[in-house]
Amino acid sequence: MDPVDPVTEEKPAFVEPGSPWIAPGHSYGSVSDRIAGVVLGRTRKGWIFGFAIAFFLFLVLNYGITMLFFVGVGKFGINIPVAWAFAITNFVWWIGIGHAGTLISAFLLLMRQKWRTSINRFAEAMTIFAVACAGMFPLIHMGRPWLFYWLFPYPDTMGVWPQFRSPLVWDVFAVSTYFTVSLLFWYVGLVPDLATLRDKAKNKLAKVAYGFFSMGWRGSVKHWRRHEVASLLLAGIATPLVVSVHTVVSFDFTIAIVPGWHSTIFPPYFVAGAIYSGFAMVIMLAIPLRKWFHLEDFITIRHLNNMGKLLLATGMIVTYSYVMEAFMAFYSADKFESYMMLNRMTGPYAIVFWTLIACNIAIPMTFLWSYRIRTNTVALFLIAGVAQVGMWLERFVIIVTSLHRDFVPSSWGQFYPTPTDWEVLFGSLGLFFCLFYLFARLLPSISIFEMRDLVHKTAEEAGVIAGAAE
């Protein structure tokens, strides 16, 4: 059989001999049709319903932010001593979620992990949307958000610069770099698929729009070559970001002297936590996605199994971090540290702490060892959800329980969330899912060209193409 032209797809389909990363029986054409069909087909009622819910939450977010901007940041439940709470928790949580996308698309690309192919596109989209959600929080939680640009080193006529010793300035660079690189990487990856959509679209508007964004992609060898190089370069740039961004975010805490924050274990601990929550989110997105858009052929049970294993692995790092954090608090013999840990476990927020332990350690670490649970979509979805909640609680515990009882007991206080706190938390979910619904509707959730490549490579491995060529 002749090799297939990936662009024209004119060659007849051939049967793939049972590759584990893609269901059998797929050809270049069937892959393209199936994935592009989601985008170019009719809007489904379920989509409208889901989008409506997300959009409502997005409106709630708008309401919350409007109030914050008009009235003041006092709409949050923050106070002295707990000057950071939900907003920063959300920020760290969302940033963390983004990490899995980068890990999958960049890190696993460099590692030549083929199973990343069918999940990397929507995972990358998840990254961008999550970072967008995250980036919003430091801004809305400023006392004077209209002056946010003072954190950037812009040429001010007064010659005033940001204060570069502050981790918040590092954050600005880390997050904006992360967002830029992720967006570029995602877009570069999208270009061949946009061309496919342009070619397949019947609708005039869609043709023009996809055509515009595919930047004149014709699938020439030159294009492919440059695309390949650009992808690899961006992957190379993005890979360190998997580690660096959350490291910098963890500096927000470790640089401070607050007991419970001031800890050298935080950078690796945060990165592991980020990937943990990120994979939980990928699982939570993948399972409905493959179900609703009938993509089970591409996102196979084996994918889910793998992601479950990654969840288990990162979860174990997180568990180790928790244990070490507690151990060091006692081992250091520092009265403030040890009290902080004691207070976390027995103080007013003990219930949150123990829920977090249950969500992040007890439940996932118990069940994820089982192959049957990892391959059971409902169970895996629930466990990923539990871990997601756990990771949010982890950040809450780190931020709030450390702050609320620090050094001077007279200033101890308590944080209670206000309606605005909840509005922006659930509202940010609304924003995320709004964007994700739009993405799933308008862009291919799975990389078409890479799937075609996978089809090819799988067949090659199985010797089908070799045999055919003989």
Added chain:
Amino acid sequence: MSSKDNDNGRLDLVSIRSKLETDAGKRFWRSLEEVAETEEYKRFLNSEFPYGVEKSRSGMNRRDALKLMGASAALAGLTACTKMPVEKIVPYVNAPEEFVPGKPLFYASAMPWQGVGQGVLVWSFMGRPTKIEGNNDHPGSLGRANIFMQASVLDLYDPDRSQVLIHEGRVGSWSDFLVQVDELRAAHLRNQGAGLRFLTGTVTSPTLGDQLRDLLKQFPQAQWHQYEPLARDNTREGARLAFGEYVETIYKFDQADVIVSLDADFLFTHPAGVRYANDFANKRRVTGPDSKMNRLYAVEATPTITGVQADHRLRLRPSQVEIFARSLAGALGVKVQGLGEASLPNLPSDWLPALVRDLQNHRGSSVIVAGEPQPPAVHALAHAMNAALGNVGKTVVYIDSIEISPTNQTQSFRQLVSDMGSGKVQTLIILGHNPVYTAPADIPFAENLTKVQQRIYLGLYEDETSVLCNWHVPAAHYLESWGDARAYDGTVSTIQPLIAPLYDGKSAYELLTLFQGQPGRTGHTIVHDYWQSQQKQLSPQAFEVQWESWLEKGVIDGTAFQPKQVALRKDLDVTPASSGPQSSGLEIVFIPDPTIWDGSFTNNGWLQELPKPLTKLTWDNAVMVSPATAERLNREMKTVKTQGPGMGPGTGGPWYSPGPTESSKYEVVELSFQGRKVLGPLLVVPGQADDCVVLTLGYGRQRAGRIGTDRGFNAYSIRTAENAWFGSGLEVARTNQRYELVMTQHHFVIGQPSNPREGETVSAFHRDLVRVATLEEYRQNPDFAKDSPDMTTQAQSLYPPYDYSKGYQWGMSIDLNACIGCNACIIACQAENNIAVVGKDQVGRGRPMHWIRVDTYFRGNLDNPEIYHETVPCMQCENAPCEYVCPVGATVHSPEGINEMIYNRCVGTRYCSNNCPYKVRRFNFYLFSDWNTPSLFPLRNPRVTVRSRGVMEKCTYCIQRIRYHEIYAEEEGRKLKDGEVLTACQQTCPTQAIVFGNIRDENSQVAKLKAQSRKYGLLEELNTRPRTTYLAKLWNPNPEIKES
């Protein structure tokens, strides 16, 4: 419009004309407007302009509503942007002398408090009084001020002050009032003043006294009554019981080595509290191991500012204090009648003998002080004991009463009310003090007030009394009026106005002069002429010179009373009036509120938000009980169904955002005392005597203003004249209601200690935040407060160190041994630095704004703990954790070692606050500063930015004061002298616990204090290197007493 309407609406000139014609014989009409009041004209108007009718009836139609909604939505957006008020400036064409824009002037004056003059020095910026400090030349102040003196400037600018003369509930005119007074005067001149009564508070003003005497001469049958809710009747009667006459007692605490307080809060609630605090602290000042300290024994019910300082504090119910006093008097060998044999069951056996030995070892250098709540017999016993110990003439001095007419005020008031009830009073002139609100519950003043035909009330506010009076004359604030008052030792202080009356208010002097038949005399003339008449030997020119020198100093020299020789009555009989105190059941105790006093400061936001000493309660009062009593009540209380609305929830949010929940929701109990009931939230106070319930006065006001109305509960409603301070037979019942109390510090969550080993106050000691020793321990180990060597390593920093070897290096030392926790520094800071008031809800959310706070910690057992105050301003760390985390460089280090805050640059990330281990930073979560109330604008210190929403703020060591003095010193080409720059807190501290200065100068006071071995810094192990350091607390216990 239908023709029918049109018909109806035709201007019915015919009918108007006919109406006029028929009325013409009876009345004049001046204009068509007057005629227009007729029904006919109105009907015409309505039908001609139906749109207008609708408008005037409904107030607003749909279209307007929409317009307004649109506009207000747009405006709501505008208000969110920090708007700067439009302020037109007008330059001086001919600048008045002494007036340098931006440079304050100082005027000496005096504030009458409890009738006694408190010397003040008022800052005036461009003619606006902005801050009150103590007057150095005043014997009662010595340059220091308490919270009431300082906060009184806020009352001056209170937008709720009454601004117009009110007659029968409507705006009246001053000329009408003058006519009315003339008529009254004429009528009473005819009947010799029968039925004419004056009701004042305690009067020490010689001028006002002269006026009143003159009035009583003109109207021989008129009577002058005095009443204040915290009248010092017991003190007066105690002196009369002991000596047969009213005399004033002056205590020389600066010469006393052993002090016994019998329920006396002489450091705070006494009219000379500021002076006594200073004298007391001077005797406790320790400079080295050789220093001596006085020893204070306090016997009291609830921990007061004085009692907390006691080396030995005995918790007794107020009724037991008398038994204690009798035992002590007996043991000291006082021989008076009716002493009897008494013993206290719960008195530690070694206490009394040790105390007696201590007193007898300090004959002539001890003091026994009886507190106002105690009955006259206890005061008499105290006088007798002082005499027996040879203290009279040394530490205890008697002078003539400083009052114009010392009377038993309760009796005087009761007499007035009974006369009112029997219709003997036709005209009642009330000079302030809101008697309707403060009257004892068993003296029906309000009920009988309406039986008086002419009721004239001079008051600062439209309050409970003013609404029941025919005439309410807005009073001039003491900062707006002329006057005089005597200090605790008789020294006359002059009161001079700092500003023209804001609302045309009148002073008491100006009101009385009308009744004297001398209208038109101004306050200045009255006071000036009185003093001129007292100095007849001086020529008018010489008197003017004299007068100006008095005003300049604020006191009239040589007016202090000379010590008076008094002898104990031979027949002194202290037999208890009752058959002995009932020991069963609960005892109710009334105390003045430690922040809003008797209710006269209820509408003062600074004082409402000021955390009360110990409880740290703000914006409310509470039913205070000891831990043991709380447990007992918890077991025994019966539940009652309350009538009426109850107390409401305080504040609190919906279910999904409950706010501070169970820990701040306090159980509301019903108190029944002598048939009267009141509801209040139960609060546990460690260190209070068991089986007594303490209430503070001044809350539960119906008409106080936007700040004070409907806060807390009214303890006056169950306070009787007989039991003005305490009484037995109180019943407490459960109500199943809960009420939120907000505190700035949570000490004990009774019943649910989250972690007993690491309770809040336990860990304060565990963390070495408060360091304490006895004098004996200190002598043996002067370095007890020093950090252990492993904690003092100066760790390395990534960043280059600052150069502290040049210029001034500011630092502060706070002597915990001197600090009495009186809160004066907090109000001083608030006034100096334009600190906003945030309200109960925001305090409850943990957002109070005070830059300096007084932390309270307890040590020892729950029932009778040692209590510590620790004043915490910014530490101005040399290695400040807040600075390096700020992303925009809004908080930076100055070359003088101050951690400076740049509001303009702050974007409000609040990271600095998170990283501040002392949590001294405060954040404007909303636009807390009041940008909308015009009357508050002139109050602000023009040298300090009024912060907008979203910025961090904190103590700056009063940087504006430093810069001001630095600039002037530089102009004069000299260095600043030590003590030239005083921070606001330091300036006002009655005990001089706070000392600030240049630590580079080895001879500065602050450097010397920091060289003491008691010096320690908070959390030095964090390598913050605080510039504010502390001197450890010392106790001087009697070694013979073994505390359990």
